[in-house]
Amino acid sequence: xxxxxxxxxxxxxxxxxxAGTLKVIRSRDQLRPMMAWVDRVPLPALRALGVVEILGATxxxxxxxxxxxxxxxxxxAIGFVLLQAGAITVHLMGEDRRIALNAGLVATAVVIIWxxxxx
Numbered sequence: 182x183x184x185x186x187x188x189x190x191x192x193x194x195x196x197x198x199x200a201g202t203l204k205v206i207r208s209r210d211q212l213r214p215m216m217a218w219v220d221r222v223p224l225p226a227l228r229a230l231g232v233v234e235i236l237g238a239t240x241x242x243x244x245x246x247x248x249x250x251x252x253x254x255x256x257x258a259i260g261f262v263l264l265q266a267g268a269i270t271v272h273l274m275g276e277d278r279r280i281a282l283n284a285g286l287v288a289t290a291v292v293i294i295w296x297x298x299x300x
Contacts, residue, residue, distance in 0.1 A: 186300060189289060190245075192289075193241060193258075193290065197235070198238040200234055201234030204227055204234065218272065218275055233260075234264075237257045237260050240253050262290045265283045269283045
């Protein structure tokens with residue numbers, strides 16, 4: 182279970198760290214080709230979302246790695262489930278039906294929650 186956690190959590194953390202970094206450092210024009218929804222969200226909220234993703238990615242890795250408050254890994258994964266529930270809502274409200282990636286991220290976070298309880 183430990184190896185499975187690190188593989189799945191590591192991949193999800195890389196995804197969110199990358200996506201969060203893009204949201205923090207890139208302009209709307211640079212993000213628009215990848216994320217059609219960026220025009221519907223205020224820029225400070227977009228930057229804050231990026232910071233939340235980076236912190237969540239850190240929360241998946243550091244607590245189990247250091248052994249300090251490892252339950253925070255489950256909390257980070259639960260946060261990602263909630264984040265993606267909001268993302269799916271934003272996509273559907275904007276007439277964007279491409280939510281397969283979001284559903285996959287929810288499923289991956291749920292697997293991490295399950296694996297984290299067995300660390």
